[in-house]
Amino acid sequence: MAELANLHLSEEEVGKFLHDLDDILVHMDRLNEIDTSGVEPMAQVLYDAEETATLREDVARASVSNRDALANAPFSGAGYFKVPEVVKR
Amino acid sequence: MEISTLTIDGVKQGLRARRFSATELAGEALRFARAENSKTNAYLTFCEERALSAAAAVDAKLARGEDPGPLGGVPVAVKDVILTRGVRTTCGSRLLENYVPPYDATAVVRLEQAGGVIVGKTNCDEFAMGSSNENSAFGPVRNPAAPDRVPGGSSGGSAAVVAQGTAVVSLGSDTGGSIRQPASFCGVVGVTPTYGRVSRYGLTAFASSLDHIGPFGRTVKDSATLLGVIAGRDEMDSTSAAAPVPAYDALLDGNVRGVKIGLPREYFKGLASETGDLIASGIETLKQLGCEIRDISLPSTDYAIACYYIICTAEASSNLARYDGVRYTFRSPSSPSLSAMYRNTRGEGFGAECKRRIMLGTYVLSAGYYDAYYLKAQKVRGLIAGDFINAFAEVDAIIAPVSPFPAFKIGEKINDPMEMYLSDIYTITGDLAGIPCMSVPCGKTAGGLPVGMQILANHFDEARMFRLAAAFEKETN
Numbered sequence: 001m002a003e004l005a006n007l008h009l010s011e012e013e014v015g016k017f018l019h020d021l022d023d024i025l026v027h028m029d030r031l032n033e034i035d036t037s038g039v040e041p042m043a044q045v046l047y048d049a050e051e052t053a054t055l056r057e058d059v060a061r062a063s064v065s066n067r068d069a070l071a072n073a074p075f076s077g078a079g080y081f082k083v084p085e086v087v088k089r
Numbered sequence: 090m091e092i093s094t095l096t097i098d099g100v101k102q103g104l105r106a107r108r109f110s111a112t113e114l115a116g117e118a119l120r121f122a123r124a125e126n127s128k129t130n131a132y133l134t135f136c137e138e139r140a141l142s143a144a145a146a147v148d149a150k151l152a153r154g155e156d157p158g159p160l161g162g163v164p165v166a167v168k169d170v171i172l173t174r175g176v177r178t179t180c181g182s183r184l185l186e187n188y189v190p191p192y193d194a195t196a197v198v199r200l201e202q203a204g205g206v207i208v209g210k211t212n213c214d215e216f217a218m219g220s221s222n223e224n225s226a227f228g229p230v231r232n233p234a235a236p237d238r239v240p241g242g243s244s245g246g247s248a249a250v251v252a253q254g255t256a257v258v259s260l261g262s263d264t265g266g267s268i269r270q271p272a273s274f275c276g277v278v279g280v281t282p283t284y285g286r287v288s289r290y291g292l293t294a295f296a297s298s299l300d301h302i303g304p305f306g307r308t309v310k311d312s313a314t315l316l317g318v319i320a321g322r323d324e325m326d327s328t329s330a331a332a333p334v335p336a337y338d339a340l341l342d343g344n345v346r347g348v349k350i351g352l353p354r355e356y357f358k359g360l361a362s363e364t365g366d367l368i369a370s371g372i373e374t375l376k377q378l379g380c381e382i383r384d385i386s387l388p389s390t391d392y393a394i395a396c397y398y399i400i401c402t403a404e405a406s407s408n409l410a411r412y413d414g415v416r417y418t419f420r421s422p423s424s425p426s427l428s429a430m431y432r433n434t435r436g437e438g439f440g441a442e443c444k445r446r447i448m449l450g451t452y453v454l455s456a457g458y459y460d461a462y463y464l465k466a467q468k469v470r471g472l473i474a475g476d477f478i479n480a481f482a483e484v485d486a487i488i489a490p491v492s493p494f495p496a497f498k499i500g501e502k503i504n505d506p507m508e509m510y511l512s513d514i515y516t517i518t519g520d521l522a523g524i525p526c527m528s529v530p531c532g533k534t535a536g537g538l539p540v541g542m543q544i545l546a547n548h549f550d551e552a553r554m555f556r557l558a559a560a561f562e563k564e565t566n
Contacts, residue, residue: 005406005451006413006428007444008436020445021452023507028395028453031465034472041467042474044298044328045284045523047548054327068191074420081415084427 093254158204194291211246241271266516273541284523346379406450
């Protein structure tokens with residue numbers, strides 16, 4: 001799981017999380033007790049609203065500037081984010 | 090000026106009578122906040138320059154005879170998961186220790202347009218994940234009512250600064266109880282509005298389908314005023330609601346006669362404690378005010394914890410994927426390759442609770458487990474929301490506890506995450522259903538620890554919730 005989540009964990013953390021996650025998953029397995037046949041999955045809060053409420057005019061407008069977008073980057077240059085070498089030249 | 094007990098009306102009157110200027114008030118709030126901070130660790134950053142310039146603008150308006158706005162000159166604190174342009178916003182995380190946002194959250198823009206003066210950014214659990222504020226990379230917040238105890242979480246700092254009086258009101262965020270539970274622990278009012286009532290633009294995403302911004306105040310009216318300022322449609326958040334925003338603070342007439350209140354029996358079984366006794370006497374007060382009390386059932390309650398912790402961790406695992414060492418200030422010094430950069434940045438940057446939730450969320454979304462956990466939890470969420478729809482066909486509001494116990498000792502529960510999760514049982518259901526809910530102070534234990542009572546109402550029925558809370562507050566003060 002840690003690999004899938006791109007998380008480096010220490011040996012100590014692996015032991016602790018194995019124990020914690022076991023505990024939590026045992027509790028989560030209780031969901032099997034409840035009958036949900038015929039129930040629609042709820043991904044988002046639902047209430048009555050106009051359907052067009054989320055649409056706006058399709059016009060271009062100013063966005064965060066390149067300078068602002070890079071301001072928090074640990075490494076940047078020439079207007080780009082810099083990352084470790086991906087492809088050998 | 091007695092800043093620690095000021096209300097928004099008190100600020101207005103003081104400014105109008107020229108007992109103090111907005112600049113003097115901001116200066117005093119900053120001085121007091123700095124002095125108190127050694128006791129509570131509630132602020133992570135002070136915004137002196139920004140506060141003084143906002144205050145000067147209010148003074149200039151007053152000098153010209155203009156209305157400085159509904160929050161004119163009011164010292165406000167903002168939880169550090171809510172973005173403030175040019176002011177460091179850490180989310181309580183080592184990873185964002187030096188992050189300076191390029192834009193303001195909509196709630197921040199609106200409260201400043203209304204004349205609010207932001208004095209500082211408040212401590213919180215890392216990325217708003219926690220129920221005790223002990224998951225902050227910058228140390229726990231201490232409860233102003235009892236310094237050896239937690240202020241609750243995750244908006245512990247925002248609750249504590251209002252309780253100690255260094256800000257008149259504050260903004261917090263709530264995903265599973267992170268406003269109501271600290272409000273209860275610190276003895277202040279805390280409001281989680283209807284999902285979509287307040288724009289989430291500029292609120293650092295934890296679990297997008299559950300995240301809310303909401304107000305803290307020392308009075309119901311102050312909380313209602315602040316909500317009125319920040320609420321309403323925002324085109325920067327497509328889930329923000331277009332429903333009109335009533336003048337919440339003008340609707341507190343105190344008349345609650347005939348209001349039908351439901352007590353969900355699942356929330357009261359096994360609540361035999363001082364907390365239970367205080368809630369029971371609160372219910373008695375509502376009865377005396379003329380409310381009709383009846384038993385109701387929310388039958389899916391037992392499954393809420395499992396449902397919530399599957400959905401919120403699933404959403405968190407994808408929302409937190411962006412902290413990869415490329416854009417957000419921190420990159421591990423050990424980044425020889427792209428994949429090592431990802432793994433080491435996240436391994437070194439995130440604290441234990443974030444890692445635990447990212448792992449859980451990754452697990453419940455992974456191939457082979459998606460249907461059994463994530464999809465099943467979404468269906469159970471539908472049942473929980475349906476329970477509330479059924480309940481509100483019968484009653485106008487629901488009364489419940491906020492937390493099974495008052496503020497606990499720092500360190501007492503931090504090593505047992507499952508026990509910590511279970512303590513969220515009374516607050517997560519409101520978030521799952523997306524209904525408005527709030528904590529209003531309802532007394533103290535024999536040991537002097539505050540206890541809050543929860544009021545839940547139907548979607549967009551904040552006005553009725555506030556009216557009930559204001560009548561209760563008036564009767565119990």
